[in-house]
Amino acid sequence: xxxWIIINNERIGPKTLEELSALHITEDTPxxxxxxxxxxxxxxxxxxxxxxxxxxxxxxxxxxxxPVAEETTEEVVEETTDEIAEEEVVVEDEVEExxxxxxxxxxxxxxxxxxxxxxxxVAPVYVVEPRHEEPIPERPKSYLVWSILSLIFCCxxxxxxxxxxxxxxxxxxxxxxxxxxQRASETAQWWIIISIVxxxxxxxxxxxxxxxx
Amino acid sequence: MLSGAKxxxxxxxxxLVLGLLVIYGMIDPATHFFPRCPVLTITGYQCPGCGxxxxxxxxxxxxxxxxxxxxxxxxxxxxxxALLLAAELLRRKMPKFYxxxxxxxxxxxxxxxxxxxxxxxxxxSL
Numbered sequence: 001x002x003x004w005i006i007i008n009n010e011r012i013g014p015k016t017l018e019e020l021s022a023l024h025i026t027e028d029t030p031x032x033x034x035x036x037x038x039x040x041x042x043x044x045x046x047x048x049x050x051x052x053x054x055x056x057x058x059x060x061x062x063x064x065x066x067p068v069a070e071e072t073t074e075e076v077v078e079e080t081t082d083e084i085a086e087e088e089v090v091v092e093d094e095v096e097e098x099x100x101x102x103x104x105x106x107x108x109x110x111x112x113x114x115x116x117x118x119x120x121x122v123a124p125v126y127v128v129e130p131r132h133e134e135p136i137p138e139r140p141k142s143y144l145v146w147s148i149l150s151l152i153f154c155c156x157x158x159x160x161x162x163x164x165x166x167x168x169x170x171x172x173x174x175x176x177x178x179x180x181x182q183r184a185s186e187t188a189q190w191w192i193i194i195s196i197v198x199x200x201x202x203x204x205x206x207x208x209x210x211x212x213x
Numbered sequence: 214m215l216s217g218a219k220x221x222x223x224x225x226x227x228x229l230v231l232g233l234l235v236i237y238g239m240i241d242p243a244t245h246f247f248p249r250c251p252v253l254t255i256t257g258y259q260c261p262g263c264g265x266x267x268x269x270x271x272x273x274x275x276x277x278x279x280x281x282x283x284x285x286x287x288x289x290x291x292x293x294x295a296l297l298l299a300a301e302l303l304r305r306k307m308p309k310f311y312x313x314x315x316x317x318x319x320x321x322x323x324x325x326x327x328x329x330x331x332x333x334x335x336x337x338s339l
Contacts (some may be wrong), residue, residue: 139308142315145297148323152262152287159251160324167320170312202251209254 005042006030021051137178140185142169146192154199162191223302238273241331242266261286261331285339293323 003020004013007029015023025031027043029052042048144166149157165188173181240247252293264283271279272288281288299309313319333339 009276057308073329139312141301141304143318144320144323145294145301147295147296148290151327152265152290154262160327163320163327166315167317167324170320171317197250203248205251206248206254209249 001033003048004032017047017051020048025052027052137182138171139173140182140200141189142166142185143188143192147188150192150195150199154195156196158191158195162188162195165191234269234273237266237269243270243272258335259331261327261334263334286327 002010002014002016005015005020005023005024005025006012007025013032025042025048027041029042030039031042031045031048032039033045042089046141143162147159147162147166150162165184168184169181169188172178172184247266250260252258253263262284265287268280268283268287271283277288297314298306300314302303304311311314330339
């Protein structure tokens with residue numbers, strides 16, 4: 001199960017429960033996970049009870065962070081929840097790369113501006129840039145069954161090519177190459193059509209050959 | 214839920230398959246005129262699907278041994294095809310089932326089996 005949380009107006013996630021323990025979560029931190037229709041306070045989720053620290057002291061009350069984040073998550077909710085679980089794994093890698101980059105930028109600037117300021121040990125704040133996220137597309141069809149059927153009944157080499165592209169759909173999709181998967185899916189579809197058309201074109205020749213003996 | 218157009222397509226396809234099953238059940242392709250495989254006609258080699266029509270006729274008449282003789286791979290492939298068709302129809306409801314059946318490993322295995330079968334049947338005239 002993956003969680004998204006909002007800290008300091010930044011949307012963070014997906015995170016597993018273990019990873020959440022490294023973050024500073026209060027009872028009021030907005031949280032979203034699969035199965036929730038909307039963001040809810042961390043205090044309301046029983047599984048998070050163990051990870052909630054005391055409320056952060058001396059921090060201005062967080063403004064409601066709903067509007068921006070809500071839109072993107074609504075899209076995610078609409079997708080079938082089963083598939084999301086697999087897709088999240090891919091996104092996770094990207095986000096983590098982004099996380100690694102950020103802290104360096106954040107710490108540099110204040111150091112120059114106020115060199116004498118006492119350094120307050122702060123739990124690492126993971127900042128994720130609010131990037132424009134496209135909803136993860138559904139896994140395209142691989143058309144395997146149609147490849148096999150056209151291979152058996154249309155008896156055509158194109159069907160073998162179709163099967164090869166069927167195999168590519170899943171592997172490209174799992175790698176996160178959604179466009180490539182979509183292309184492979186369409187290519188497989190075309191080879192199946194070629195196979196069927198070739199089978200149909202063959203029919204008249206068939207009649208002629210059988211009449212000639 | 215299925216959209217209206219999709220329902221009609223499925224109904225039409227089911228009707229077509231039913232009609233073909235009746236024809237293949239009643240007429241023996243071995244003795245009557247039926248389309249022949251282009252690969253066999255042109256090259257003289259059997260393709261992986263050759264014998265399917267005769268095998269289906271034999272199956273529909275309960276003669277599994279004859280069906281096996283005409284095209285053994287078809288008999289093995291039928292349960293897989295049935296599963297794949299079910300997965301195709303239930304893709305929205307059971308995406309995991311569909312993805313498992315359409316996994317890379319399974320597809321490549323299918324491909325290897327087909328290639329090995331094609332070579333073997335032409336060498337050992339299976």
